[in-house]
Amino acid sequence: MLQDADADADDTSPAIAPPLIKGYLRCGARLLGPPALDVAFNTADLPLMLRIDDVASRYRQHFFGVLA
Secondary structure, X not given: OOOOXXXXXXXOOOOOOOHHHHHHXXXXXXXXXXXEEEOOOOEEEOOEEOXXXXXXXXXXXXXXXXXX
């Protein structure tokens, strides 16, 4: 659940990326912009793009069965 921005105003610790986001970034995904608050679902949406051509070679074999 997201908290109010005022409640986090004193918090200077860095944010920790969830494992799914870390996985996308390790595969070669690119962050396209800042997160956007989705009030309807009480979440933050993070725009990411993972082009097939940019998939890291160590994951290319795993996901596509192709060596790069």
